[in-house]
Amino acid sequence: MATIYDVSELAGVSLATVSRVMNNNARVSDKTKQKVTAAMEALDYRPSAIAKGLASNKSGSVGVLISELHGPFYGMMMSAIESELRNADVHAIIAAGHSDAAEEKEAIEFLLSRKCDALVLWVESVSDKYLLELSKRSTPVFILGRKINGLAKNCITLDNHMGGYLAASHLAKMGHKKVAYISGPLWKKEAQDRLGGFEAALNEHKIKLNENLIYEGDYQEAGGQAGLQYLFKQRAKFSAVFCANDEMAAGAMSAARDLGLSLPQDLSIMGFDNVKYAEYVYPKLSTINYPVGQMASMAAKWVLKTVYNNKNIEVLNHFEPTLVERESVAKV
CATH class of the missing domain: 3.40.50.2300 (Response regulator)
Structure with a gap:
């Protein structure tokens, strides 16, 4: 199986140049792009997320922390985030915190260790202080379902x-x-x-x-x-x-x-x-x-706009609940 090193050698360019071509970087000339593309086709090379990240300094993955991996509510949340990211060729790495502060912190550190480009967190037990400290680190953090004073612009909330x-x-x-x-x-x-x-x-x-x-x-x-x-x-x-x-x-x-x-x-x-x-x-x-699906999708859009520079995305921070009348409430 061909590697990025093989492409680099056949095209006669550096590894960083190959990665720039894969990321459509404007700094690469058309002539060089043609050389790299021809080498990839000749070798039947399929670029990996790591290879793409050599020039972009991104892993192409986003860490997602939720409370549980079961239940329809969290299922809608995971599905919406994963779908939005996948459409942008970004992968989700999912962990569960089980509404326990120690487990939430452990899961967050795990996601950070995977070199995620951003974190989307549904957290219930860690303190606001912890989240504010976390937001000062190099990995951008977005909070679902909770408003943190001092981090409000990165929070997606419901009334x-x-x-x-x-x-x-x-x-x-x-x-x-x-x-x-x-x-x-x-x-x-x-x-x-x-x-x-x-x-x-x-x-x-x-x-x-x-x-x-x-x-x-x-x-x-x-x-x-x-x-x-x-x-x-x-x-x-x-x-x-x-x-x-x-x-x-x-x-x-x-x-x-x-x-x-x-x-x-x-x-x-x-x-x-x-x-x-x-x-x-x-x-x-x-x-x-x-509207947890819409909110989760919005969290992913915040990531795509902020981290992956998709400027065409419109984003919101706050959502309102609505009444759904069906048949389980009778008039008396």
């Missing part, structure tokens, strides 16, 4: 407070005055924001959220099941439950049927995220759209 607000407003407009809430882990900022927005909208409609009807879940289906079972052991009645993500909503639906309830006649259930299966569960799930 989670508004998402909770939209959910509560919808339930109130559908006539629900006794509602329950299954939250995400409340040490997470987005979980706090969703709950805060939910309570704010209920207050506007003169509805008080009973503290006994708040259950702290884990964003997993099992957490939704456990949450609904807990809520039904409380003495307070409720006609609707808002789950802070669609996975918990699916778990709550399953638990409700185990309890002999008919949905949405006996109980309305609402989710958050609008993952793909939300429109296939029965009844189809009313939810809040979290």
Whole structure:
């Protein structure tokens, strides 16, 4: 198999010149380009990312850190980033941090050791201080789903407070005055924001959220099941439950049927995220759209614009959630 060294020798030019030709560098004359191209064709040479990087000083890879490698939410995120980068002939190297500060830091150091040209991070446990220090290193850093003061221009965020607000407003407009809430882990900022927005909208409609009807879940289906079972052991009645993500909503639906309830006649259930299966569960799930695919794609575009000098890309930093009405919320 031919190497860049073989191309260099046959064309009679330096390794750096061969790499410049592969990167379409304007500093190489047409005559030299023709010599290198002819040598590549004669040797049936396929350039590698390392060879291309000799002149550009780039590896052609971007490190991506997410919390988990499973689940529809993170699947949409990974797919959108990988697709956007691949279309630009850039590869993604993916690692998981499992919402643990030590594991997140270890994964970040691993990605840096792979000579990634940039990092796209979905991190939940490392501190803002750590991320600010990380941003001072030579590798550009872009943050998904979290706003860091002092690093805001490199953060792509969603208004989670508004998402909770939209959910509560919808339930109130559908006539629900006794509602329950299954939250995400409340040490997470987005979980706090969703709950805060939910309570704010209920207050506007003169509805008080009973503290006994708040259950702290884990964003997993099992957490939704456990949450609904807990809520039904409380003495307070409720006609609707808002789950802070669609996975918990699916778990709550399953638990409700185990309890002999008919949905949405006996109980309305609402989710958050609008993952793909939300429109296939029965009844189809009313939810809040979290445009994670668009946000992940935007993070990749930020990288392409900033690191790979694609000036024609339009970029955004902030996204808004929207209400998706389906069939799991009944009017009362």
